[in-house]
Amino acid sequence: MNTAAQPPLDIVIFGGAGDLSWRKLLPALYMAHLHGRLATDCRIIGVGRNEWSREQYVAFIDQTSRAYVEAHAMQAEAWQGFLQRLDFVSLDATAPEGYAELAAHCQPGSIKVFYLATAPSLFSQIAAQLDQSGLIDAQCRVVLEKPLGHDLPSARAINEAVARHFREGQIYRIDHYLGKETVQNLMVLRFGNAIFEPLWRAPYIKSVQITAAETVGVGTRAGFYDHTGAMRDMVQNHLLQLLCIVAMEAPISLDPDDVRDEKLKVLRSLRKMSLSDIVRDTVRGQYTEGVVNGEAAKGYLQEADVPENSRTETFVAIRAQINNARWAGVPFFLRTGKRMQNRHSEIIIEFSEPPFSIFADQAAASTPNRLIITLQPDESIQMQMMAKEPGSGMKMRPVNLNLDLQSVFTERRAEAYERLLIDVIKGRLTHFMRRDELEAAWKWADPIIEGWKQLADKPKSYPAGSWGPAASSALVARENAVWAEAQ
Numbered sequence: 001m002n003t004a005a006q007p008p009l010d011i012v013i014f015g016g017a018g019d020l021s022w023r024k025l026l027p028a029l030y031m032a033h034l035h036g037r038l039a040t041d042c043r044i045i046g047v048g049r050n051e052w053s054r055e056q057y058v059a060f061i062d063q064t065s066r067a068y069v070e071a072h073a074m075q076a077e078a079w080q081g082f083l084q085r086l087d088f089v090s091l092d093a094t095a096p097e098g099y100a101e102l103a104a105h106c107q108p109g110s111i112k113v114f115y116l117a118t119a120p121s122l123f124s125q126i127a128a129q130l131d132q133s134g135l136i137d138a139q140c141r142v143v144l145e146k147p148l149g150h151d152l153p154s155a156r157a158i159n160e161a162v163a164r165h166f167r168e169g170q171i172y173r174i175d176h177y178l179g180k181e182t183v184q185n186l187m188v189l190r191f192g193n194a195i196f197e198p199l200w201r202a203p204y205i206k207s208v209q210i211t212a213a214e215t216v217g218v219g220t221r222a223g224f225y226d227h228t229g230a231m232r233d234m235v236q237n238h239l240l241q242l243l244c245i246v247a248m249e250a251p252i253s254l255d256p257d258d259v260r261d262e263k264l265k266v267l268r269s270l271r272k273m274s275l276s277d278i279v280r281d282t283v284r285g286q287y288t289e290g291v292v293n294g295e296a297a298k299g300y301l302q303e304a305d306v307p308e309n310s311r312t313e314t315f316v317a318i319r320a321q322i323n324n325a326r327w328a329g330v331p332f333f334l335r336t337g338k339r340m341q342n343r344h345s346e347i348i349i350e351f352s353e354p355p356f357s358i359f360a361d362q363a364a365a366s367t368p369n370r371l372i373i374t375l376q377p378d379e380s381i382q383m384q385m386m387a388k389e390p391g392s393g394m395k396m397r398p399v400n401l402n403l404d405l406q407s408v409f410t411e412r413r414a415e416a417y418e419r420l421l422i423d424v425i426k427g428r429l430t431h432f433m434r435r436d437e438l439e440a441a442w443k444w445a446d447p448i449i450e451g452w453k454q455l456a457d458k459p460k461s462y463p464a465g466s467w468g469p470a471a472s473s474a475l476v477a478r479e480n481a482v483w484a485e486a487q
Contacts, residue, residue: 007139008041008107009425014093014126015117016046017057020145022064024176025117028417030069033082037422045087045105057088093118094125099133112140113424120148124161131165141424143172146237147228151449152442159435172424173433177212177238177345179416179423182379183245184431186347189381189403191250199351201326206368207481209333209348210242212375213340215292217464218314222305230316234336236445240267241433242347243332247322256429260437267440271321278451283460283471285315287339290464297339297464313459314338317472318448319479331479335472339464341485345375348484367398372484379413 011029013021032038046057062083066074089105091098106112114130116123123144130136142162149155162171177183190196199205212234218225225233244263251258273281288299300306300314315337322332349371370384381403389395414422423431460469467473467485476483 006039008043008110009039009113010043010045010106010110011113011115011421011425012045012047012102012106013115013117014047014122016088017048017050017052017060018117020117021046022061023068024417025115025421026061026065027068028415028421030065030079030082031073031415031418032422033085034073034075034078037418038085038425041107042085042425043087043107044085045089045102047089047091047093047102049090049092050088051090052088054086054088058083058086061086093122093129096129096132099129099135103133103135106135112137113143114140115143115145117145120144120154120158123158127162127165136165140166141170141172141427142166143174143424145174147232148173148237148438149442150227150232152439152446155438155442159438163435168435169429171435172429173435173438174420175237175241175433176416176420177375178241178245178431179418179420180375180379181413181419182373182375182381183242185381186245186373197250202328202330204352205330205349206352207331207333207350207476207479208243208246209346209350209476209481209484210239210246210335211348211484212238212336212345213343213467214336214338215340215343217287217297217339218300218303218306220304222303226306226310226312229312230314230336230338231445231449235316235318235334236441237433239334239336240441240444243320243334244437246347246349247327247332249326254430256432257434259430260434264434264437264440265324266322267437267444269322269324269327270444271323272444273448273451275451275454278448279455281319281475282448282452283315283317283469283475284313284452284457285317285337285462285469285472286310286312286459287314287337287464288461290339290466292339292341292465299464300339311458313452315340315459315462315468315472317468317475319475331476331481333476333481333483335468335483337462337468341465341467343377346484347373347375349373350481372400 013025015021026044029038029044052060066079087105089098089102091102112135114126116126118126127142144162149158190200241263244266247266248262249265251262286300289302290297300312301308301310317333317335320332320334322330351369353368367386369386372382372384374380383401383403384398385401386396387399389397420431460471462469467483473483
């Protein structure tokens with residue numbers, strides 16, 4: 001048995017005083033600390049341009065991150081212990097000065113996790129400076145936040161630049177949707193249960209819906225968002241990753257490359273869209289004034305820092321198609337939007353109707369079986385089936401069989417960022433994108449974005465607090481379907 005002591009761990013966060021760090025990363029690391037998932041010698045080093053001492057950084061995190069820790073988990077002693085792990089190094093990420101100080105702050109012989117929570121334009125420069133400063137070794141890892149590029153050429157440029165200094169097995173391209181418990185459970189549901197696999201294909205599945213709806217607007221992110229839009233911000237990464245999990249073939253093992261090989265096959269099988277396909281099978285929208293959660297909401301063009309004639313989409317609906325034998329003819333409806341009526345992310349698998357029904361005279365007979373996988377706000381898996389109503393006769397109605405994971409598994413369910421950060425620490429790559437995956441996703445998305453530019457159409461308006469433009473309902477209606485909230 002190997003009894004050798006593990007080397008210490010340094011988690012170095014570039015952009016350590018940024019929004020992502022104090023809202024997501026540090027609260028997630030605190031939860032890992034609280035539940036004993038960080039070794040006692042693990043230290044967290046924030047890196048930024050702020051001229052701060054360690055004490056100033058600790059005070060900043062103490063003030064900002066507290067609100068993003070669940071109230072029941074905020075324990076004074078544990079929080080103070082977590083703050084003791086923190087350190088801070090002030091440096092310009094693009095200049096060599098300061099990296100020597102960073103090296104001095106790292107523990108001798110430590111495993112280093114470099115989390116680049118910065119603009120992607122800085123990734124290559126940070127990687128080069130880390131290498132020149134002798135901070136990169138065979139044990140270290142680098143985490144790259146999205147968006148990884150603005151299109152395929154920029155994504156390739158980033159990948160190539162980082163690959164000059166890190167091996168592919170050291171690079172963790174993070175997508176927090178893949179850290180959600182129900183997304184990971186979907187693989188077990190599919191490949192660990194014999195009842196689903198024979199039906200998980202055409203013609204037994206009629207359609208698939210994948211929705212990521214937000215009630216928030218762009219807020220203070222308008223400067224970033226107006227150059228990005230919903231397609232780059234959500235569809236090219238989050239929604240396509242969910243599509244891959246739904247549509248992939250069974251991998252030969254849970255080895256990271258075996259899983260990612262199957263996801264890559266799905267991305268390569270996505271039907272490329274011509275200009276006429278884009279007109280028919282995509283909908284772009286932009287929110288206008290409305291009411292969200294009972295409060296008046298500005299339109300996108302009235303948000304601070306948004307150009308008055310912006311054509312950036314805040315809503316996208318797409319009918320995608322996978323060209324392989326399993327999914328031939330099955331539409332995959334992808335939808336995302338800001339300022340929607342409710343905040344929810346879900347996957348809906350709609351099964352085909354029976355070829356013959358003895359209940360055809362009942363209105364409910366046209367209600368298909370559906371598997372409903374809810375990712376947020378509350379994670380759940382439900383199977384909608386038909387059942388007989390109590391009483392005389394054979395009247396039926398849909399009921400939900402609930403896979404009640406929370407009552408069966410009573411232990412705490414880690415939040416997505418915490419789960420993925422622990423995967424990085426443990427060196428598990430399964431739930432992170434490989435380079436060829438990322439580039440295959442851009443190959444499919446780029447022609448759609450370019451097609452919208454050629455068409456030069458304004459995004460369709462939809463009032464804040466609605467479910468998007470009416471055209472998105474027409475998109476699914478062509479397949480005799482409706483979006484889930486209308487069912």
